[in-house]
Amino acid sequence: MKLESANFLDQADNALADARRTVARDKLGVYSPNKRTAAVESFGDFDGLREHVHAVRQHSLDHLDHYLSRFEEEALANGNSVHFARDGEEMNDIVLDICRSANARKVAKGKSMVSEETELNEHLQNAGLEVIETDLGEYIIQIAGEKPSHITAPALHKPEDEIRELFLDKHSLGDRELDTPEELVSEARSVLREHFLSADVGIIGSNALVAENGYSMLVTNEGNGDLCANLPKVLVICTTIERVLPTARDAMAVLRLLARSTTGQSITCYSSFYSGPAREDDIDGPLETHIVLLDNRRSEVLASDYQEILQCIRCGACMNHCPVYINAGGHAYGSVYPGPMGSVLTPLLNSLEEASVLPNACTSCGRCEEVCPANIGLPDLLRDLRHEENRAKISAPRWRRGIKWHAWLSRQPWLYHFFTNLGVSLLNRLGRKTGYLSRLPFASGWTSEREFPVPQKNTFMQQYKVMTERKND
Amino acid sequence: MNDYSPTETTSTPATSRFDVALFVTCLADLFRPSVAFSSIRLLEQAGCTVSVPLQQTCCGQPAYNTGDYEAAAPIARQVIAAFESADYVVVPSGSCAGMISHHYPKLLEGEWQQRAIALAAKTFELTTFLAEIAAPLPTAKPIKRKVTYHDSCAGLRELGIKQQPRKLLGEVRQVDISELEKSDVCCGFGGTFCAKMPAISAKMASDKLTDAAAAGADIVTGGDLGCLLSLAGKARRDGLSLEFRHVAELLAGDLDTPAIGEPE
Numbered sequence A: 001m002k003l004e005s006a007n008f009l010d011q012a013d014n015a016l017a018d019a020r021r022t023v024a025r026d027k028l029g030v031y032s033p034n035k036r037t038a039a040v041e042s043f044g045d046f047d048g049l050r051e052h053v054h055a056v057r058q059h060s061l062d063h064l065d066h067y068l069s070r071f072e073e074e075a076l077a078n079g080n081s082v083h084f085a086r087d088g089e090e091m092n093d094i095v096l097d098i099c100r101s102a103n104a105r106k107v108a109k110g111k112s113m114v115s116e117e118t119e120l121n122e123h124l125q126n127a128g129l130e131v132i133e134t135d136l137g138e139y140i141i142q143i144a145g146e147k148p149s150h151i152t153a154p155a156l157h158k159p160e161d162e163i164r165e166l167f168l169d170k171h172s173l174g175d176r177e178l179d180t181p182e183e184l185v186s187e188a189r190s191v192l193r194e195h196f197l198s199a200d201v202g203i204i205g206s207n208a209l210v211a212e213n214g215y216s217m218l219v220t221n222e223g224n225g226d227l228c229a230n231l232p233k234v235l236v237i238c239t240t241i242e243r244v245l246p247t248a249r250d251a252m253a254v255l256r257l258l259a260r261s262t263t264g265q266s267i268t269c270y271s272s273f274y275s276g277p278a279r280e281d282d283i284d285g286p287l288e289t290h291i292v293l294l295d296n297r298r299s300e301v302l303a304s305d306y307q308e309i310l311q312c313i314r315c316g317a318c319m320n321h322c323p324v325y326i327n328a329g330g331h332a333y334g335s336v337y338p339g340p341m342g343s344v345l346t347p348l349l350n351s352l353e354e355a356s357v358l359p360n361a362c363t364s365c366g367r368c369e370e371v372c373p374a375n376i377g378l379p380d381l382l383r384d385l386r387h388e389e390n391r392a393k394i395s396a397p398r399w400r401r402g403i404k405w406h407a408w409l410s411r412q413p414w415l416y417h418f419f420t421n422l423g424v425s426l427l428n429r430l431g432r433k434t435g436y437l438s439r440l441p442f443a444s445g446w447t448s449e450r451e452f453p454v455p456q457k458n459t460f461m462q463q464y465k466v467m468t469e470r471k472n473d
Numbered sequence B: 001m002n003d004y005s006p007t008e009t010t011s012t013p014a015t016s017r018f019d020v021a022l023f024v025t026c027l028a029d030l031f032r033p034s035v036a037f038s039s040i041r042l043l044e045q046a047g048c049t050v051s052v053p054l055q056q057t058c059c060g061q062p063a064y065n066t067g068d069y070e071a072a073a074p075i076a077r078q079v080i081a082a083f084e085s086a087d088y089v090v091v092p093s094g095s096c097a098g099m100i101s102h103h104y105p106k107l108l109e110g111e112w113q114q115r116a117i118a119l120a121a122k123t124f125e126l127t128t129f130l131a132e133i134a135a136p137l138p139t140a141k142p143i144k145r146k147v148t149y150h151d152s153c154a155g156l157r158e159l160g161i162k163q164q165p166r167k168l169l170g171e172v173r174q175v176d177i178s179e180l181e182k183s184d185v186c187c188g189f190g191g192t193f194c195a196k197m198p199a200i201s202a203k204m205a206s207d208k209l210t211d212a213a214a215a216g217a218d219i220v221t222g223g224d225l226g227c228l229l230s231l232a233g234k235a236r237r238d239g240l241s242l243e244f245r246h247v248a249e250l251l252a253g254d255l256d257t258p259a260i261g262e263p264e
Helices: A005-017 A019-041 A048-062 A064-077 A088-101 A113-118 A122-125 A136-144 A158-168 A181-198 A223-229 A248-262 A300-304 A308-313 A321-330 A339-349 A367-371 A378-391 A397-408 A413-431 A462-473 B026-030 B032-044 B061-066 B069-083 B093-106 B110-121 B126-132 B153-159 B162-175 B198-214 B225-237 B247-251
Strands: A080-085 A106-108 A128-132 A201-204 A208-210 A215-220 A236-241 A270-274 A290-294 B018-022 B048-051 B089-090 B123-125 B147-150 B219-222 B245-246
Touching: A005 A019, A005 A236, A005 A248, A005 A321, A019 A048, A019 A248, A048 A064, A048 A128, A048 A308, A048 B162, A064 A080, A064 A290, A080 A088, A080 A113, A080 A248, A088 A113, A088 A122, A088 A201, A088 A290, A088 B219, A106 A223, A106 A236, A106 B245, A113 A122, A113 B123, A122 B048, A128 A136, A128 B126, A136 A158, A136 A181, A136 B147, A158 A181, A158 A413, A181 A223, A181 A367, A201 A223, A201 A321, A201 B026, A208 A248, A215 A236, A215 A248, A215 B026, A236 A339, A248 A270, A248 A300, A290 A300, A300 A339, A308 A339, A321 B126, A367 A378, A378 B061, A378 B069, A397 A413, A397 B069, A413 B026, A462 B026, B018 B032, B026 B032, B026 B225, B032 B048, B032 B162, B032 B247, B048 B069, B048 B225, B061 B069, B061 B093, B069 B093, B069 B198, B089 B093, B089 B126, B093 B123, B093 B153, B123 B126, B126 B245, B126 B247, B147 B198, B162 B247, B219 B247, B225 B245, B245 B247
Parallel strands: A080 A290, A106 A128, A106 A201, A201 A236, A236 A290, B018 B048, B018 B089, B089 B123, B147 B219, B219 B245
Antiparallel strands: A208 A215, A215 A270
């Protein structure tokens, strides 16, 4: 995937400057945690479920080869074709080949972050196919020519009036009322319905793969995934290797965590398990089904110290609760995966050099870890990535030198006490009349946005030493 | 060293002594010694004998959080060596206490890791120590101001500090906290974060200040100077008249010292 993470700060500034979009994110930052909290509290032992799923996922990752083989075996027995793709390019080629063999002209797509990761749409479109996103949010940003800004709410950044203008502009439907959100949704529904009926291939993602029966699970709130899966004659499921779980019961446990963590629902409106092509007696369903399992460096992550991130179930709770994400907005991250999970995953799927700013977009507040249904220690992983940046000398030299110098001085207590007292006395003399300084060399990051509170007259250690010396005299 | 252990102290009267080593924290040392002096006064009132090991400087968080584990580890070892002989280590900061008790054991290996774990077991943030371990503080002159409490993230999530300062402020100074609506959201300080990403950090501080104004507070207090310095700096820049004081100062009744960012 193409990354624009290096410009995180400028992109965040743009987001902060756009008041209308800030409102939507601020609302998400309140609304979503409230919903989640209510759902978690009414569940009972949510932490118990988290721990259970964490253990199941860890077991699945520890035996990934076994469960992938089992899944493949069962899925083949159900009549699916199973493909393994080493990287995004390979996945895109596999999907294009499937479309070509089906003589497809139109593809209806359910929401799939994996296809965003591999830029599948562009690949298919460049080959002459018409690709229609059918998740409402994805559809909006597709016709707007934009990227998702959230993994579960891709059009979060689009205010209602922009969507209205977009529909009036892109849908040739003549004069009509589009005043309410209901009317917008209804129009999108009728436009999309035609696409479902005329699509030759349906492409969807998957929230879990069940090794014991070869089924794949998909959850949506719009039902568009099921229409993509059942109406076109060919179905392609694009997903990644770490989605596999041992049993259907495990997939249900993930579902219980996922819905509550994402939207505060006890269950998504549509939760489906797909087994394979339609059987003889079935009244509908695809005639041909393919499951494409993408690696794209996940097996490297599996073997690394960052394996834990493969437990992510893509609920979006970490970004909904992250004050940096809420303020910077998803586009600032310049990656398909924004927020805390994205700041861990993006450098691992690409390179630390390209994404070095992302692990720094964190105050270590720990709110993401607190709500993560997969119990991933996100702040620790982000700090470990900063450690790697430091070791590889990717981080800014002035920060590295400053920190080294501070650490060295901290290990010479007497020198530290002497110099800090000198500095403190100077700062106090400079600013004691106002209580703060508005400009300070070496602290421009601070003073660009805040006053610098002036320290009291002497350091504590200095005052304490004088005090104890007096006592001893 | 005295003979008291935590289990014995629960049944001993208020006259008992606890040997406490104060980890001042670099921000209290450099910016606000009054926080450390207030802490000493409170600890003494709560039946403690307080010492201040002179080998202390910083807990190593700046290096640790920016990812220089190699620079942070020797600082951690220095802190352990300076404090491990104490019965209790008390820290007027949730973030530094969390660094010692949660992160030193992760940062260090082998024998030093064992020593870190031992130190972690007797290291307490100030309000937790006063509310749960030390002898009860005597009630003192009430503070008749509208006070809100900012829960700093490390204290809240790593150490579970939430009720302790509220309980103490209520019992000792009859302060009833006007709660912030988004009390569990970070204020944007985040150590070096505020200098690396100043605009985002400032927006987070603004949100916190708006919340404090909505709570009708005229004093914002908290257990961590980092957050308070950052919020005070932002409030001064925006011309807000909020007052910022560390919870130790409020508990000790030190309202005469100019508040953070106020003229002498």
